[in-house]
Amino acid sequence: MAGVGKGAVFEDLLPVMADKLGGEGLIRELCNGFQLLMDKDKEVITLESLRKNSRLLGLQDLKEDELVSMVKEGDLDGDGALNQMEFCVLMFRLSPELMEESQFWLEEALEQELKNAS
Numbered sequence: 153m154a155g156v157g158k159g160a161v162f163e164d165l166l167p168v169m170a171d172k173l174g175g176e177g178l179i180r181e182l183c184n185g186f187q188l189l190m191d192k193d194k195e196v197i198t199l200e201s202l203r204k205n206s207r208l209l210g211l212q213d214l215k216e217d218e219l220v221s222m223v224k225e226g227d228l229d230g231d232g233a234l235n236q237m238e239f240c241v242l243m244f245r246l247s248p249e250l251m252e253e254s255q256f257w258l259e260e261a262l263e264q265e266l267k268n269a270s
C-alpha cells in the first residue's frame with residue numbers, strides 16, 4: 153500500500169486484532185476507532201481531529217505526512233474529511249491481508265446476526 157509510510161501501525165495491528173476479535177468484533181472495533189478519532193462536533197474525522205486523537209489511541213508514532221495520507225487516501229467523496237464508512241474502507245484497504253479475508257468475515261458476521269435473530 154503506497155502513501156501511508158513504511159512501518160504503518162495499522163498494517164501490523166489489524167490482522168492481529170482480526171484474529172483476536174473475529175470479523176464482527178473487528179468491525180465493531182473499527183467503528184469504536186472512528187468514534188475515538190472523529191471531531192466530536194462535526195462527527196467526521198478531520199486532519200485536525202486525527203492529529204489530536206491519534207495520541208489517545210497510542211498512535212503517536214504516526215507522522216504528520218502519514219496522517220495527511222490517511223485522510224487523503226480515505227476521503228472518497230472529496231470533502232476533506234473521513235466519515236465512518238470512508239474510515240472503515242480505509243482500514244480494510246490499509247491491510248492487504250485483511251482485504252483478502254474481509255469477505256469471509258462479513259459472511260461470518262452476517263451468519264452470527266442470523267443466529268442471534270432466530
Ligand SMILES: [Ca+2]
Nearest residue numbers: 227229231233
Ligand atoms: Ca469524505
